[in-house]
Amino acid sequence: MSNLLCRTPVAQRARSGVIPRSFVVFDGSLRNSSTGTTLEKAPSISSSITTARATAKAATAPPAHSVLPTKTLLRSLLVTTISSHRALLVPCLSILSFLTKPRGTLLDVDRNPVIHWFLKKTFYDHFCAGEGESQVRDTIGQIKSTGLRGVILTYARETVQDSSTNQTKFANNKVSQNETDTQSCEYIQAWREGVLKTVDMLGEGDFLAPKLTGAGPKVTEAFSSGQPVPAQMFEALDEICQRVVEKNARLLMDAEQHSFLGGIHNLTLDMMRKYNQNGKAVVYNTYQAYLKSTPSTIAAHMQIADQEGFTFGLKLVRGAYMRSDPRHLIHDTKQDTDNAYNSIVRGVLQQRYQGFGENGRRFPTTDLFLATHNIESAVAAHELHQARLQAGLPTGRVEFGQLMGMADGVSFGLLQLKDQHNVAPGVYKCLTWGSMGECLGYLVRRAAENRDAVSRTMTEHLALKAEVKRRVRAVFW
Numbered sequence: 001m002s003n004l005l006c007r008t009p010v011a012q013r014a015r016s017g018v019i020p021r022s023f024v025v026f027d028g029s030l031r032n033s034s035t036g037t038t039l040e041k042a043p044s045i046s047s048s049i050t051t052a053r054a055t056a057k058a059a060t061a062p063p064a065h066s067v068l069p070t071k072t073l074l075r076s077l078l079v080t081t082i083s084s085h086r087a088l089l090v091p092c093l094s095i096l097s098f099l100t101k102p103r104g105t106l107l108d109v110d111r112n113p114v115i116h117w118f119l120k121k122t123f124y125d126h127f128c129a130g131e132g133e134s135q136v137r138d139t140i141g142q143i144k145s146t147g148l149r150g151v152i153l154t155y156a157r158e159t160v161q162d163s164s165t166n167q168t169k170f171a172n173n174k175v176s177q178n179e180t181d182t183q184s185c186e187y188i189q190a191w192r193e194g195v196l197k198t199v200d201m202l203g204e205g206d207f208l209a210p211k212l213t214g215a216g217p218k219v220t221e222a223f224s225s226g227q228p229v230p231a232q233m234f235e236a237l238d239e240i241c242q243r244v245v246e247k248n249a250r251l252l253m254d255a256e257q258h259s260f261l262g263g264i265h266n267l268t269l270d271m272m273r274k275y276n277q278n279g280k281a282v283v284y285n286t287y288q289a290y291l292k293s294t295p296s297t298i299a300a301h302m303q304i305a306d307q308e309g310f311t312f313g314l315k316l317v318r319g320a321y322m323r324s325d326p327r328h329l330i331h332d333t334k335q336d337t338d339n340a341y342n343s344i345v346r347g348v349l350q351q352r353y354q355g356f357g358e359n360g361r362r363f364p365t366t367d368l369f370l371a372t373h374n375i376e377s378a379v380a381a382h383e384l385h386q387a388r389l390q391a392g393l394p395t396g397r398v399e400f401g402q403l404m405g406m407a408d409g410v411s412f413g414l415l416q417l418k419d420q421h422n423v424a425p426g427v428y429k430c431l432t433w434g435s436m437g438e439c440l441g442y443l444v445r446r447a448a449e450n451r452d453a454v455s456r457t458m459t460e461h462l463a464l465k466a467e468v469k470r471r472v473r474a475v476f477w
C-alpha cells in the first residue's frame with residue numbers, strides 16, 4: 001500500500017512532463033534511473049495521499065510550456081535549436097566571446113546597429129529583460145502573467161577577473177581610472193544609481209539580486225585583500241536594502257568568483273544582521289555547492305545567525321564559475337557537487353545540519369531559496385518540504401528560482417505541483433537587464449551553460465517543439 005501510494009505521484013508527474021521519465025520510485029525512494037542516484041526518502045503514507053491528490057491535478061494539467069506567449073515560444077525554440085546543436089552553438093559562442101573584448105567602434109555591440117539588432121532579436125531578448133526601464137517593465141509584466149510568483153531582477157554590470165592573466169575587466173568601462181582615486185568613487189556611485197533604478201522596477205514580493213563587484217576596483221580590491229569596503233559602498237548598500245524593505249521586496253546577493261566571495265559574504269552578513277530581524281529573511285547570501293568548503297561555511301554563518309538572533313537567508317546554487325575558480329577548491333566530480341547540493345537542502349529542510357537541531361542544539365530560523373535548473377534537486381526538495389508540513393514536522397520556508405530563457409519546463413512544472421490548498425510553490429524567474437555591452441558576459445555564461453547541460457537543453461528543446469506542434473494542430477484541427 002505504502003509503496004503504491006509512493007509510486008503514484010511520481011509516475012503521474014512523469015507522464016505529465018513535470019518530472020522526466022528517467023525518474024522512478026524505487027524502494028520508497030525517488031531515484032534517477034539514468035544515474036542511479038537516490039535523492040530523498042519518499043514521504044510518509046498520509047503525506048503521500050495528499051501529494052497524490054495534488055499531483056493528480058498536475059497529471060491532468062496542460063503541458064508546462066502552454067503558458068508561454070507564442071512569440072516567446074518561437075524564440076525559445078530558435079535559441080534551443082542553436083544550443084542543442086554543437087555545430088551551431090560553438091561558432092555562436094566563439095563570436096559572443098570575441099565581442100566581449102573591446103575591439104573599436106565597428107565591433108562595439110552598443111554602437112554597431114547591425115550586430116546590435118541581430119543579437120537583440122536572438123540571444124539578448126531570450127535571456128535578458130531589456131536595455132531600459134519600459135522594456136524591463138514589459139518583460140516583468142509578461143513573466144508575472146504566466147503565474148510565476150515574481151521576478152528576481154539583476155543589473156548586469158559586473159567585474160570579471162581573467163584567471164590566466166589575473167587582470168580585472170569592468171563590463172562597463174565608461175569611467176576613467178583617475179576618477180577611482182578621488183574621494184567619492186564614481187564607480188560606486190554609478191553602480192548605486194544602476195541598482196537603485198533596478199529597485200524602482202521591483203514590485204511587492206519580488207527580489208533584487210545585486211552583483212557587488214559591479215561597484216568597481218575599490219570594492220573588488222577590498223574583497224580580494226580581506227579589507228573592509230569603502231564607507232561609500234557600505235552606505236550605498238544600506239540605502240539599497242532600505243529601499244528594498246520599503247518596497248516589501250527581498251534581496252538575494254549573488255555569489256561571484258571565489259577570490260571575492262569571503263568579502264561578499266561578510267558584507268551581506270552585515271546586512272542580514274540589520275534587516276533579518278523579524279523572523280523572516282529579507283537579505284540572503286548565496287552559497288555555491290560546488291565548493292568543497294561550502295558546508296562548513298554555511299555552518300559557520302548559521303552559528304553567527306544563531307548567536308546574534310537573526311534569520312539566516314540561504315540561497316543555494318551549484319556554482320557558475322567553474323572556468324575561473326581554482327579547480328582544486330571545487331568538487332572533483334559533478335556527482336559530488338550534486339550530493340553536496342542535495343544534502344545541504346535535506347539538512348536545512350529537516351532542520352538537522354552539522355550539529356544544529358541535534359542533541360538539544362537549536363536550529364536557527366533559516367529561509368531557503370533554491371536557484372537551480374536541476375529538476376531532480378527541485379522536486380526532491382519540494383517533496384520533502386511538503387512531506388514534513390503534512391506530518392507536522394519542523395521545516396523552513398523554501399522557494400525556487402530559474403533564469404529567464406532557461407529551464408521553463410522546470411519553472412512551470414514546479415508551478416503545477418500544488419498542495420492540498422491548491423497553492424503552488426513559490427517560483428521566480430531571474431531577469432538580467434542592462435545595455436547589450438553590459439549583458440555580453442552574462443550571455444556568454446548562459447550559452448556555455450546550455451552547451452554543458454546538453455541533455456537538459458535537448459529535453460527543453462523537445463518540449464518546446466511539442467508545444468509548437470500542439471498549437472499548430474489546435475489551429476488546423
Ligand SMILES: Cc1cc2nc3c(=O)[nH]c(=O)nc-3n(C[C@H](O)[C@H](O)[C@H](O)COP(=O)(O)OP(=O)(O)OC[C@H]3O[C@@H](n4cnc5c(N)ncnc54)[C@H](O)[C@@H]3O)c2cc1C
Pocket residue numbers: 152253254255256286288290317318319320321322330331332333334335337371372373374401402403430449453
Ligand atoms: C536563479 C539563479 C540564480 C543564480 N545565481 C548564481 C549566483 O549567484 N552565483 C553563482 O555562482 N551561480 C548562480 N547561478 C548559476 C548556478 O550556480 C549554476 O551554474 C546553474 O544553475 C547550473 O546548475 P544547476 O543547479 O541548475 O544544475 P546542473 O545543471 O545539474 O549542474 C551544473 C553545475 O554542476 C556543477 N558541475 C558541473 N560539472 C562539474 C564537475 N565536473 N565537477 C564539479 N561540479 C560540476 C557546476 O556548478 C555546474 O554549473 C544561478 C542560477 C539560477 C537559476
